[in-house]
Amino acid sequence: MDMTYLLQEPPELSKSEVTNSVQEYYGLEGTLHALPGDRDQNFLLESPGGQKHVVKVSSLDEAQEILEFETEMITRLSNDTNGLIPSVIPTISGTRLVTHENQQGHHYRLRIIEFLPGTLLAEINPRSDALLMNLGERMAELASVLGAYPDHPPPRVNFVWALGQAGNIMEKSLSVLGSPQRALIELTLEDFLDNERDFLGLGSQIIHGDVNDHNVLVSLNKEGQTRISGIIDLGDAHSAPRVFDLAIAIAYGIIGTADPLLAASEITRGYYAVQPLLDIEIDVLMTLVCARLGQSACISSLRRNHGDTDPYRLSFEADAWKTLSLLAEIPRQVSTGTLRQACGLEACSQSAQLRKWLDSQSFEDVVTLPEDPNALGILDLSISSPDLTGRDTDDTANFTNRVSQKMRSDGLTLGIGRFMEPRGFYLADAFKGRLGDPRERRTIHLGIDLFQEPGTAIHAPLAGRVHTVRENQNRLDYGPTVILEHSAPSGLFWTLYGHLERASVENLKTGDSIDAGQPIARMGTYPENGDWPPHLHFQIITDLMGFEGNFPGVALPRDSNVWTSFCPDPNLILNLPPETTYMEPRGLFERRRQVLSPNLSLSYETPIHIVRGKGSYLFDVLGRSYLDCVNNIAHVGHEHPHVVGAGQRQMGVLNTNSRYLHGAIIEYAERLSKLFPEPLSVCLFINSGSEANELALRMARTYTGGTGIAVLEGGYHGNTPGLIDVSHYKFTGSGGHAPPPWTRTALVPDEFRGRYRRDDPSRATLYAADVGEAFRRLDSEGHHPAAFLSESLLSCAGQIEPPQGYLTAAYEHARVAGALCIADEVQVGFGRLGSHMWGFETQGAVPDIVTLGKPMGNGHPIGAVVTTPEIAEAFDNGMEFFSSSGGNPVSAAIALAVLDILEDEKLQANAATVGTVLKTGLDTLMRSHSCIGDVRGRGLFLGVEFVESGETLEPAPKITQYVVEHLKKRGILLSSDGPDHNVIKIKPPMSFSESDAERLISELDQVLAHDFVQGTSLIQPQD
């Protein structure tokens, strides 16, 4: 290959020579700063008055006529695009291109271009959908202006950056590539060559030729949105089909985005909205995008192979490979279909015609339908189905039993699994998200399932021929599978029959012709059917997409509309009477607003519809998964089977109040009290943390005869009027009112931004003294001290761990004042802190009363008060204590199961280990991200405090909110807290694993690199 063009170096003129020329020809003065350039030597010229220009010194190898053409293009475009393209500045004598001979007799050419302000698209992080769409709009505008220019640019020989040369470049570079990259380029090249004739037939016009992300400028518009404000560098302009320019803009526009295909569809959407593309242009777009990525990556590899180490030139390489391999994973029909859909077209162009035709035909029954119409009905296999466990396919026998039982109890002989149903049980690796993206698996069902006895005969619904008979052996694949081919006016289409009996298809061969109604197979049994409960998977396919003997039966939620265009509703053929298509429940937001109090807020800007939990994960209605980093109620993991089983079992036996003798409440009280230090040994059961705190206050008042309560700033203890009165977080928050005179608030022992900080060795004593002061005030105002109520580590106050020694000293002050010490362990108890079972133990303190709630029943409403025999005795003053459901047999069984799991799965130790990994990772992030002011807490109770400045400690609630929202987009659930709403609280289920912790750290690191967090004023949060 001729490497001259490829290795063309920019000229190397000294700054002084350039300065002199600029002054001589343009009369301009200023300082030169080198700018990157591929073939030109570029400078930013800054005049003493602050004016900026770009000086371009062109390569000596560049033909004069090409430079003249480029200069003419820039000049015209700058006029015709309303400043999108910067203009060429004329010399004193009015020319736009200067040829100069230096003292050594070398010629070089110089131009000065208008400087456009803005940030390079390459530096924008993240690239919002709106920005990408705007890039498409701008490309369409540019194409339309360029399309009106005469199409006779000077010819360029060996121009490696022409997209039309992508095939040559890829071919030539095969010899320098290592194996995975070579395979990728071979695929890309084959695709390019296969389609070459199509895109060369598209007609040509002048194109920019290099709208890469270093040639696109982004600025804020008047509305404060980031928009494309400039496109620079016409150095590669040449004649080619207009769609080449769009493909190049897409190739670089999608690099580094979370989902390159969706990013490509946004750019295409924008383009199409301004200027519709022809079907044939959309059809070749992805081929061209991949070719450009391949071309760019190959040029970098070739250059590297020739010793080039220029970071600017090589910068695209790694990202280009990554993006290319991601796109290569997606069938071309699907990626093109995604672009078509973005343009408002149906993803599969034949689908509408086929659907119409199928709708007009009648078909033979695929299986014999029961005579009794009630014997045929829907089996709910959706992710939210109460009949499923979320890991059903782990045990096929059990799954099959449950399916049969359900059919029997519903009186069904034919059970139907719905089209488009989101399902949670596709757990094999084959169903993983794109490049292992943990947020989405392939959950959306593209066929209809018919559940019947194994051996049930399956008939061809219409005539055709056998396309393939194939054994798809992987577990949870189709097992023996038949695909029939049929003709329709729209062309060929196929029907797929999966999970068959091996023996029943032994005699079928590719090419066999099949009559309508002919028996073709029988339903298989597990494990030969792919290890599923016996059923037929039936699917219509309009395009086999190169699959042989197999075809995806489920799709990612984000791609499901594209796939269902290629795989129309199977009921067009099956014609089953019930509603066989799954419908996502709609309108929940509106309905909720009608019937639930508006001050019960929803999390996140776009609320999520969660329908299932499993361990540390929650799943939404489409089966998308979220790593739960904030739910400390699902203590031992969401829907732990031992907890679920314990509740279900006891619910079927007895659930009544605690006025009868029953073993469960006693066993639980015995086990619970053993977890506490002496003399805390007596339990009272209620149903919530609020009730526990109410009861604790009542007991303290009965015992002491006083009324005065001291609490801490930022504290929250429950939702009753009595507890709002002692919850500083509430009574000082919006809608709050002055606390009653018997409540006094002491300083929050916050050693990061509180009154006494980490540099003060007496901070624990000083903070504790403020508790003493609160009681002195109460006493002096006639409110005899009754209780000091505080969390042992403070949650709502911002995940605060008091300095060591604080709690013992504060308790001492309380006791001296005659008050009891109540430890609210509703959030931090039950081993969450890793080092200890209870928060007060981390400080070596022993309270008089402990209140428990949230994690105690893993979500089942149960709470408790644990106290000393002496206080319990005093509380028994004649007035009875009774809670209708507190400690009932079901609650006790569930709470016992929680204790079992804590022990059996060693979750406290897990909290210590994983908490250390998490905290170490967060500490590392704090060192590299100045917006993190503090990382604190212990075990799986951690806080990350965001600040605008490490010096002023000004809280950064907007950054906090941004991080929470963007992590949610990445499938990670967190929330913020603290009086300034600038603390992210991390308190996940105790099943949280080290890899969960690592994922959280890595995703957080990426979000913290976003422009908004970094303080790049260009990016607004709403974008």
Ligand SMILES: Cc1ncc(COP(=O)(O)O)c(C=O)c1O
């Ligand atoms: C520390 C603390 N105490 C008490 C409560 C009240 O518990 P519940 O909501 O179960 O009534 C909460 C609830 O958030 C809490 O965080």
